[in-house]
Amino acid sequence: MSEHRRAGSTVNLGLALKLGGLVLLAAIALAFPQVYTNPAITNYGVFAMIFVTVVCAWHIFSGNSGYISVGQAVFYGSGAYAMGTAAEHWHVTGTTTFALLPFVGAVGALIAVPFGLIALRVRRHTFIVITIAFFFIFQLMAYNLPFTHGTSGMNAPFLTWSPTAFNTNFYYIALACAAATIAIAWLIRRMRFGLQLRAIRDDEDRARGLGVKAMRVKLTAFVISGAITAVIGSVWFLYTTQVQPNTGFDPLFDLTIVLMAFLGGYGLISGAVLGALIIEPGTLWLNTQPQFSGGYLSEILLGAIFLVVVLFMPRGIIPTAGEYLTRLRTRGRPAVIPATATGTPAAAGSAPAAPVRSGSSGSSGGTR
Amino acid sequence: MTREILQAIVDGILTGGVYALMAVGLTLIFGVLDIINIAQGVLVILGAYLSYSLLTKAHIDLFVGLLITVPAMFIIGVVIHWAFIRRLRGSERTSMTLLVTYAVALIIEGVLYKIYGPNYVTLNASYTTNSVKVFGFYIQYIYIYGFILAVVLVLALYALLYRTRFGRSVRATMQDETAARLVGIDVNRVGALTFGIGVAVTAVGGMMFGATSGGFNPNSGYDLISRLLAIIILAGMGSIGGALVASVFMLTVESVVAVWYPTWSIVVFYAALVLVLVIRPEGFFGQKAVRAQ
Numbered sequence: 001m002s003e004h005r006r007a008g009s010t011v012n013l014g015l016a017l018k019l020g021g022l023v024l025l026a027a028i029a030l031a032f033p034q035v036y037t038n039p040a041i042t043n044y045g046v047f048a049m050i051f052v053t054v055v056c057a058w059h060i061f062s063g064n065s066g067y068i069s070v071g072q073a074v075f076y077g078s079g080a081y082a083m084g085t086a087a088e089h090w091h092v093t094g095t096t097t098f099a100l101l102p103f104v105g106a107v108g109a110l111i112a113v114p115f116g117l118i119a120l121r122v123r124r125h126t127f128i129v130i131t132i133a134f135f136f137i138f139q140l141m142a143y144n145l146p147f148t149h150g151t152s153g154m155n156a157p158f159l160t161w162s163p164t165a166f167n168t169n170f171y172y173i174a175l176a177c178a179a180a181t182i183a184i185a186w187l188i189r190r191m192r193f194g195l196q197l198r199a200i201r202d203d204e205d206r207a208r209g210l211g212v213k214a215m216r217v218k219l220t221a222f223v224i225s226g227a228i229t230a231v232i233g234s235v236w237f238l239y240t241t242q243v244q245p246n247t248g249f250d251p252l253f254d255l256t257i258v259l260m261a262f263l264g265g266y267g268l269i270s271g272a273v274l275g276a277l278i279i280e281p282g283t284l285w286l287n288t289q290p291q292f293s294g295g296y297l298s299e300i301l302l303g304a305i306f307l308v309v310v311l312f313m314p315r316g317i318i319p320t321a322g323e324y325l326t327r328l329r330t331r332g333r334p335a336v337i338p339a340t341a342t343g344t345p346a347a348a349g350s351a352p353a354a355p356v357r358s359g360s361s362g363s364s365g366g367t368r
Numbered sequence: 369m370t371r372e373i374l375q376a377i378v379d380g381i382l383t384g385g386v387y388a389l390m391a392v393g394l395t396l397i398f399g400v401l402d403i404i405n406i407a408q409g410v411l412v413i414l415g416a417y418l419s420y421s422l423l424t425k426a427h428i429d430l431f432v433g434l435l436i437t438v439p440a441m442f443i444i445g446v447v448i449h450w451a452f453i454r455r456l457r458g459s460e461r462t463s464m465t466l467l468v469t470y471a472v473a474l475i476i477e478g479v480l481y482k483i484y485g486p487n488y489v490t491l492n493a494s495y496t497t498n499s500v501k502v503f504g505f506y507i508q509y510i511y512i513y514g515f516i517l518a519v520v521l522v523l524a525l526y527a528l529l530y531r532t533r534f535g536r537s538v539r540a541t542m543q544d545e546t547a548a549r550l551v552g553i554d555v556n557r558v559g560a561l562t563f564g565i566g567v568a569v570t571a572v573g574g575m576m577f578g579a580t581s582g583g584f585n586p587n588s589g590y591d592l593i594s595r596l597l598a599i600i601i602l603a604g605m606g607s608i609g610g611a612l613v614a615s616v617f618m619l620t621v622e623s624v625v626a627v628w629y630p631t632w633s634i635v636v637f638y639a640a641l642v643l644v645l646v647i648r649p650e651g652f653f654g655q656k657a658v659r660a661q
Contacts, residue, residue, distance in 0.1 A: 068462070118645070118646055121646070124462055125398070125404050126601055126645070129404070130641075130645065133597075133641050134638075134642075136594055136638050137642075140634055141635070144635075255466075255470050259467060296477075296481035296482045299477060300475050300478035300479065300482075302471075302474055303472070303475035306468070306471030306474065307468065307472075311452065314456075
């Protein structure tokens, strides 16, 4: 018994550190609106949590499967409009409005099924463009359908909280959404389902050959992602109390999500969270600065940040920082011995090129 | 009614010519470099603004001005490729190029806002307002010139791709980049020149768009890029003749639907794309995906 415990002690230390970090982060997240009660500050918190949820929902589908969706605004806007229409139609007001969230999620899932069945037939660039096409179809429906009230959009005067309580309450609601989405993403990552998704990302044809029901798996992830995005879209709608076709279905929304995911580290839950936490408050702050008013300077700046990130840190903050830390800890020696050094000549010949390159380029001095 | 429909068809075909001018550059860049150039929409607007500046500041005629804007846009294209596109490698290249070209679009848009402001402007000349009566239909001269220009440009690009040594190396790069490299083609040079040509063509498209669209501002690029992407997907990405046919087809459909339902015509535009792809995922003129992933 004791031997077992000693053998696992280093692993347990790492696990304890991770758990401790998570608890600390959760404590900070919970305490945030208690420390900063100013609504102008908590506003940053609410939007940050909304985008953590959005990017994690994007990650569940796009991060795992490798299909880059730039049509998430379809669900976000539909969620907002579904909430507005349902509350208006059924005369729901006050906090009971939140009882409609499951309904909104169902609407998102219902939209995702035909959308996914059509879009997931094609891959890569064509998939991206199909999601853009769906996005524009939905935006136009929001402009032109009879119940969406055209350009003026919908209002949500359902909640009667005081201004300070309003932001704080919404912060906790958005935080709960974010935590739940992160938990779902984490569970999916650990499940067979998540493995199947990543197999599709690596090589879809091979995954199918190995018995992965590709369409079913992709569609399931797409539906989960769509339902979550619709729910958080309706929360956003209740928070900002209004939605117009060009805010609910915003073309920049999707590209911002992709940027957030790539800034943090594509394919990682932590990357999605970090990217959202950096960019959303950052852009909110930029838009409030008087010297950036007029829009064009913040636009140029955002574009420049984009370029710097993609060109100098193409794998994102977390993988790059992790690599750097590993190099520091091992003092230049590779942490994992490259495949070529250990394998037999035959095995080395057939080994994939990628690990060999990454092993030797970072720290070639240590291979000998 | 029949007359209105016929007029709509004529309008659609001619506007399709304008869109073809913008779409051929996009599809060429896609075919050779395997990237979606999100900046293409804003580059069209940049081309339109260059023509606008030449027209208002130096009083140079729109078509004569192309002699200046086309080389200028070519250089801009080569610089964008050299500075950003060339460096992208690896498995996430598709999404990376999406982000990079989007960033370029944001920067260009910001600069255009700074210089020209958010107000809508148009390109005006005698031939943008005057029209000629052909078989009972009134057609503005600019559309006729533009359509001829579109056809000539598409033919010229065809000749470049299928009758020259450069075109041969471009097509080789389209088919298989690694193999092209192995037989001694400088893939980076081919990529830079293709990107330059693809952007240079948008100078013409931009001038035509500015003269026919009834007003543009720095923000007009986003609506444009989604339409252009729909067109080249429908055509089959990389097919230049297909881009012309698909532009004419899509714009005619939109124009005809607009006779009855003006607000829904653009939905039909995208719905046509979705329908076609359900039946034929590789588009009208596309080949089955050569690269599996």
